[in-house]
Amino acid sequence: MTIVLPTRNNVIAFVPAHNEADIIRSTIESILTQTVKVDIVVISDNSTDDTVSIVRSIAAIDNRVSLIETVGNKFKKSGALNTAYKSVDLSSYDYVLSVDGDTIVAPDLVEQALIEFQLDPLLGAVCSRAGVVKQITNGFFEKLVYHWQYVEYAEFDRSRVSQDRGIKVAHGMCTVYKVEAIKAVMERRIATGKLDCTLYDIHNITEDYELTVTLKELGYHTAAGFGMHAWTDVPLKLRELWKQRVRWLRGGLDTLWEHGWNKSTRKDILNAGLFWIMLSFQVILLYYAFCDIIRGVYLPNRMFLMVMGIMYVDCVYTLRYVQNPSIWDYLVRMTFIPQLFYAWFTIAQLIYAYYLFLFKPNQEW
Numbered sequence: 001m002t003i004v005l006p007t008r009n010n011v012i013a014f015v016p017a018h019n020e021a022d023i024i025r026s027t028i029e030s031i032l033t034q035t036v037k038v039d040i041v042v043i044s045d046n047s048t049d050d051t052v053s054i055v056r057s058i059a060a061i062d063n064r065v066s067l068i069e070t071v072g073n074k075f076k077k078s079g080a081l082n083t084a085y086k087s088v089d090l091s092s093y094d095y096v097l098s099v100d101g102d103t104i105v106a107p108d109l110v111e112q113a114l115i116e117f118q119l120d121p122l123l124g125a126v127c128s129r130a131g132v133v134k135q136i137t138n139g140f141f142e143k144l145v146y147h148w149q150y151v152e153y154a155e156f157d158r159s160r161v162s163q164d165r166g167i168k169v170a171h172g173m174c175t176v177y178k179v180e181a182i183k184a185v186m187e188r189r190i191a192t193g194k195l196d197c198t199l200y201d202i203h204n205i206t207e208d209y210e211l212t213v214t215l216k217e218l219g220y221h222t223a224a225g226f227g228m229h230a231w232t233d234v235p236l237k238l239r240e241l242w243k244q245r246v247r248w249l250r251g252g253l254d255t256l257w258e259h260g261w262n263k264s265t266r267k268d269i270l271n272a273g274l275f276w277i278m279l280s281f282q283v284i285l286l287y288y289a290f291c292d293i294i295r296g297v298y299l300p301n302r303m304f305l306m307v308m309g310i311m312y313v314d315c316v317y318t319l320r321y322v323q324n325p326s327i328w329d330y331l332v333r334m335t336f337i338p339q340l341f342y343a344w345f346t347i348a349q350l351i352y353a354y355y356l357f358l359f360k361p362n363q364e365w
Helices: 024-032 051-059 076-087 109-119 139-163 179-191 207-217 238-259 266-294 302-321 327-334 337-359
Strands: 011-017 038-044 065-069 095-099 103-105 123-132 174-178 221-232
Touching: 011 024, 011 076, 024 038, 024 051, 024 095, 024 103, 038 051, 038 076, 051 065, 065 076, 076 207, 095 109, 095 179, 109 123, 109 174, 109 221, 123 139, 123 179, 123 207, 139 221, 139 238, 139 302, 139 327, 139 337, 174 179, 174 221, 179 207, 207 221, 207 238, 238 266, 238 337, 266 302, 302 327, 327 337
Parallel strands: 011 038, 011 095, 038 065, 123 221
Antiparallel strands: 095 174, 103 221, 123 174
């Protein structure tokens, strides 16, 4: 079935949403109030709350909004978005905005994205800055987990500055794609025999990273628009955060294995190797520090102090990229100890992701 939209604007937004009743209205309204007119298709993926009724109520008063409900989709976000790409004729559009159902976008986000495309004819995808919405936290620990991520998302932005027109991931939270590039990927799927993958590879659990790699292999640039602001929800429970990050990391390793060593992946593969080298150095430093304590030497050696000093400066410097930092954001980084715990938490996630990659070949969404 092909969706026939009553309006035809240059940009169309696909909004995958699973049980997002608490925020979906705000998400849609943030797209409707763009400085550039945008058609919107919300894909309600097996929702069991009021997501569908909320979207229908908005569509009843604004004909730019349409709704698709998935049937039997077991591939979560990838499957939901592929359903949209199968259902909507893109021939009248030049750009697709893909934004999660729990994400709010700034009023000029699409306008800023179009400027990026005008500046770079080879640009295939441009993602927003990674912001975090203000969330209500219950207790000290949830607040700590929240602010760990609040600053960490700024760190993601910081890393994209150095990546220029070849960022690692045009993140699924909020990215604008050129339709020409989307069609090129679709043709690539057919050519490689992935007939069940319209645009997104349903066999990969990090669909945004795999799509980014494919775009780069096809010769397109991928970038972050630092005038593009968007804010999303983050997990507040440590177990949920662990599950989310292990999925990201495991899917990244699967992507590198699938695509192999090439111009678009070699930097990421080298970084994966660098992780183990840096981890080895950290373990050696901790070993010598522990030996000093056993011998009764409580003053760390110079090498230990130098490494910790570098880590501290780098940790605090990230605050420069945080949007509207609070006292909690400063405390998390400047007191350093909470950040050390979080750093080892992320190291544990990556080690476990390697374990899953090597010994658990059956991916789970």
